Amino acid sequence: MGGQVLRLQDVAVRRDGAALLRGIDWTVNEDERWVVIGPNGAGKTTLLQVAATLLYPSEGVVEVLGERLGQADVFDLRPRIGLASAALAERIPPEEKVIDLVLTASYAIMGRWTEEYDSNDVTRAVELIDMMGAAHLIRRRFGTLSEGERKRVQIARALMPDPEMLLLDEPAAGLDLGGREDLVRRLSLLAGDHRSPTMVLVTHHVEEVPSGFTHGLLLKHGSVVAQGPLEHVMTADNLSHTFGVPLSVERSAEGRWYARAH
Numbered sequence: 001m002g003g004q005v006l007r008l009q010d011v012a013v014r015r016d017g018a019a020l021l022r023g024i025d026w027t028v029n030e031d032e033r034w035v036v037i038g039p040n041g042a043g044k045t046t047l048l049q050v051a052a053t054l055l056y057p058s059e060g061v062v063e064v065l066g067e068r069l070g071q072a073d074v075f076d077l078r079p080r081i082g083l084a085s086a087a088l089a090e091r092i093p094p095e096e097k098v099i100d101l102v103l104t105a106s107y108a109i110m111g112r113w114t115e116e117y118d119s120n121d122v123t124r125a126v127e128l129i130d131m132m133g134a135a136h137l138i139r140r141r142f143g144t145l146s147e148g149e150r151k152r153v154q155i156a157r158a159l160m161p162d163p164e165m166l167l168l169d170e171p172a173a174g175l176d177l178g179g180r181e182d183l184v185r186r187l188s189l190l191a192g193d194h195r196s197p198t199m200v201l202v203t204h205h206v207e208e209v210p211s212g213f214t215h216g217l218l219l220k221h222g223s224v225v226a227q228g229p230l231e232h233v234m235t236a237d238n239l240s241h242t243f244g245v246p247l248s249v250e251r252s253a254e255g256r257w258y259a260r261a262h
Contacts, residue, residue: 003030004063005165005198006051011060013046013222020046021222024060028165028215033191034200035209035230038219039243044202045085047219048169051200052083065164082158082197085169089154094143098153101142102129105160128156132186148179152186159197168201172208180208184256188212206234211255218242230257 006028013021021043028034036044049055053064053074062069065080092101102125129138132152137145145153151171158166171187172180190196191212203209209216209230216233218225219242226238234257240247246262 003066004028005030005032005065006200007061007063008050008057009061011050011057011062013043013050013055014058019222021050021057024224026217026224026227028198028200030198031194032198032215033213034198034215034217035213036200036202036217036219037204037206037209037239037242038225039204041221042204042219042242043222044204044219045169046222048083048085048167048200048202051165052081052167053077079161080164082161082163082166083169084151084154084158084167084171086173087169089150092142094141096142097138098129098134098140098142098145099125099138101153102157102160105157125156125160128159129153131190132156133182146179147174148176148183151175151179151183155187163197166197166199168199170202170204172203172205184208184210188255206239206249206257206259209257220244 004027006026008024008026011021011024012019024047036047038044046055050057050062051064053069056069064077067077103121126138129135132155134149134152134156137149137153142150142153155168155171172183175183187201188210191199191210201213213230215228216230217227218233218238225242226233234249236247236249239249239259247259248262250258252258
């Protein structure tokens with residue numbers, strides 16, 4: 001077991017009098033692949049924003065990559081964290097070319113200006129784009145891509161700085177079945193690669209959990225329902241409680257999960 005990458009102790013987030021998170025205790029270690037599951041409004045994205053150092057807790061202690069939030073310089077921390085989210089995608093200029101979008105991640109900027117990139121950066125960017133199945137899009141502009149293509153390019157961008165932690169906020173949202181399955185397969189390959197960073201993926205569909213993910217945290221109304229190794233967390237009782245409907249749960253031979261209402 002590697003060292004701690006993320007640690008939350010009794011963390012709460014309140015906004016306008018509402019508790020978005022409450023009493024969160026959570027530790028993520030190196031080499032672990034976590035999925036955070038819960039219904040809409042459970043606090044999943046808020047939790048990811050705390051992990052990404054984009055949101056400070058109202059109370060509790062947060063340690064990210066060995067640094068305590070509130071004491072560390074978040075501008076030193078953020079390049080060590082890869083994040084792909086819908087909110088980030090909205091900030092990408094539509095005319096930005098895919099190759100430039102991935103390259104600029106090394107410099108934590110959006111939009112290519114006058115930087116000269118060395119050949120190692122270009123090689124790495126091309127390899128990551130290819131790994132995500134987007135090599136044919138390399139000269140396309142972001143605004144012309146489909147939703148599935150955008151998701152894959154965003155993940156390549158998030159991986160570009162060689163982060164120590166990769167955070168994926170509903171990466172399969174808005175994809176059709178083919179796009180979802182392609183993305184889940186690529187994330188499974190990423191999860192199985194020992195060179196990959198620690199990963200945290202947020203979703204509200206158990207079918208979107210890639211094989212190779214090791215741990216799960218179930219959230220409901222801002223509180224933890226269950227957490228730990230996936231096979232202990234992904235039970236019918238736990239998921240039924242989390243989503244408020246009676247569910248049966250199956251796991252395929254390939255390690256994928258499926259839930260159905262009774």
